[in-house]
Amino acid sequence: MSKAMREPTFWILTALVDQPRHGYGVIQTAEALSEGQVRLQAGTLYAALDRLAAQGLVAIDREETVEGRPRRYYRLTDGGAAALAEETARLARNASTASRLLNASRPGPAFA
Numbered sequence: 001m002s003k004a005m006r007e008p009t010f011w012i013l014t015a016l017v018d019q020p021r022h023g024y025g026v027i028q029t030a031e032a033l034s035e036g037q038v039r040l041q042a043g044t045l046y047a048a049l050d051r052l053a054a055q056g057l058v059a060i061d062r063e064e065t066v067e068g069r070p071r072r073y074y075r076l077t078d079g080g081a082a083a084l085a086e087e088t089a090r091l092a093r094n095a096s097t098a099s100r101l102l103n104a105s106r107p108g109p110a111f112a
Contacts, residue, residue, distance in 0.1 A: 005087040011038045012048055013057065013076060013084040020061035020075040023049070049074055057083055 005013075008030075015021060015029035026049075027040045040048075052058040057080035061073040076084070 004090065005083070008038055008040060008044065008048060009052065010084070010087055012040070012045070012052065013080050016058060016074060016076040016080070017084070020073040022071045022073050026074065052080070056080075 011030035011034050012026055014033055015026045021029060023042065023045055027042070027045055030038050030040055049058060053060070053074075056077055058074045059077050061075040063070060063072045065071065
C-alpha cells in the first residue's frame with residue numbers, strides 16, 4: 001500500500017484528467033473542482049509540477065507563446081492516472097469505513 005497523496009497533488013492531477021492545461025488553468029480548475037478548498041499559489045504549483053514530472057505522473061504536453069509570454073501545458077501521464085485512481089479508491093474506502101461506523105454508532109438518519 002502506498003502512502004496517502006497530499007491534497008494539492010490530488011487536485012493538480014485531477015485538474016489534468018480531461019485535458020492538458022497551463023499553470024494558471026491548473027490553478028483555476030483545481031480551485032473550482034475542490035469548491036475553493038484548494039487555492040494553489042504559482043510558486044507552489046510549479047514546484048509541484050516539477051516534482052510530479054520527475055515522478056512520471058505528469059509530462060509537458062506543449063509550449064507556446066501568448067502575448068510574448070511563454071506558456072507550458074502539462075498533461076496527465078498513464079502513471080499519473082493510475083496514481084490518481086489508486087488514491088481515489090483509498091479515499092473511497094476510508095469514507096466508506098467512517099460512514100459505516102458513524103451509522104452504526106448514532107441513532108437517527110444515516111450519514112451518506
